Amino acid sequence: MLYFTAMSDDNTLYEDLLRIRRFEEAVLDNFPKGVFFGTTHTYLGQEANAVGVLDDIHSGDIVFSNHRGHGHFLAYGGDIRSLFAELMGKTTGVCGGRGGSQHLQWQNFYSNGVQGGIIPIATGMALAEKRKYSDAIVIAFMGDGTLGEGVVYEALNMASLWQAPILFVLENNRIAQTTPIEMAVAGDISARFKAFNIMVRELDSSDVKEILPVAAELIAEVRSLKSPRTLILNTYRFGPHSKGDDIRDKHEIDQLRVERDPILIHAHRLDSNHKEAIELKVEKYIQEAFNQALADPLPDASKALTGSINHQ
């Protein structure tokens, strides 16, 4: 079956990819300056997944993301300054500084930092939308490392039993923090989903224009058939798990940056004038958003911690 989608043009896709790339680079560059709280998990190298999957979602669709969620948030349409501000713990942050990098909520976007725990919740959201006869579906992102969590399989079982309208997107970057997939995931990944009678499509690509139509097709199926699907995206992260915890061979990553960089792959499709204009625009926008967030106020703890939930 062929699905026609209002796919973004090449320039827009390039801008979307580059926004994530430059945001994450700015995060890593500025972390040593002490402007951010906590830690971060960057999406460098995986940008085509979020941009490709979320390019054509409907406004009511729900996205549930994980610890490596900045790319998902920005591809969903999240605001760069609010995301910088959230990482900086500012009042203007996505969650007023309460959540930080891994705990974002804006419109129909949610993320949480505990591996696997979001999968039953995303499934429940999909079942609620189905019960409400809404047109909305859920897209839930997980990684290969998440496959170690038992609650994932509870959720897959119920998503299939009750035909939840949800697309599971498994970004397999072949490493969980520092543990390579060979040491953590036995057997066949796609068979895990097929065992629950959830149809799987698998891609090994960093090209947004390969990912986008397949994702759009699956999303259309989930929406029209009210049934779960899985998209496995074999991918590579160029950066460390968080900041300084990469034990991989540097040459291996350099090679990946040549062969599997979503930005380089897509850049060839643009004429150089457009490409440069977009690069300047994104550069400027990121810098302005960062500076604005930096100038934004920190919360006043004497006011911000009262009122909303009971103290014990």
Next chain:
Amino acid sequence: MPTVLYALNAALQNALASDERVVIMGEDILDPYGGAFKVTRGLSDSFPDRVITTPISEAGIVGIAAGMALRGLLPVVEIMFGDFITLIADQVINHAAKFRWMYNDQVRVPIVIRTPMGGRRGYGPTHSQTMEKFFIGVPGLRVLAPNTFSDPGDLLSKAIFEDNDPVLFIENKLLYLNTIHDSNRLSEFEFFEQTPEPNFYHHSKHNGTIADLSNNYAPTCMLSLRDAPPPVLTIAAYGYISEFAYQAALNLAYEYEVFTELVYPTQLSPCDMGAILSSTKRTGRLLVVEEGTHNLGWGAEVIAQTAENLGSRLLSARRIAALNLPIPASGPLEEAVLPGIEHIIQAAQKMV
């Protein structure tokens, strides 16, 4: 008066009948079986679309309920045995109870998780425990435990409809077949039911506005003997063991002339101290009774808060609780591990 089982079942029936957003999920809850303790009996026959039997996946069910709640439904989950709430800990603590706060008050998660707790049924170490001590004190989670001195069905209805945040609802197994006390017929006792004034204005969920967690709807009952000398000891308890405290109070009065005041909160967390403090200010002494293990539990918190508030006006305080052991299956061993009426009587005598 009806039994606790009847009241809870009727509350669920009414919830399903009055609001299409209510969904009930749990293991083996469909008719004709109707759930392991029959609290859900008759529901699936009446509302087949909204009473959902689930796989044996406690964490998954609670996660799915939380997701449904985030998207506008009002799910009620049954965990078949309270012992299994260990399995839902991450979903409750790191997800459902945390979302509202960590998402900067932008979401609500109105789920109710009901579960039977407690021993004296011979079910042994993994089906007899009193586990709520591991969930009290979790920010963003309300923990309720009904007793027979106020209406458990009313409490459950309010948890479903008047609370926009997650609730863990603890039902002691031995309560189910007990009859709810008619406060008019507790002829020997003065009876007060106190529901703290809401701190913030409160709208019901029905008109689409937000009920605030700070709105405390869970009653605390206070009982003291009618026409008796002033009480010299406050006995605080919750759930089924309130019955023991009640029997002990009668015995203490008639056999030993020790007059006590009973205080039975139905909200364990956030810790509802109002009535306990006001009573202990009058009596000067506080005995706390619970079925959970003795150390580091509800009673410890209640006594700590009382000591902080009353200072030297607190003359003495003690805890009655289970031994710090697993619950044995064998009858005489189980009885020896769990607190009984005699323990309350003996402790009270030593305190006055």
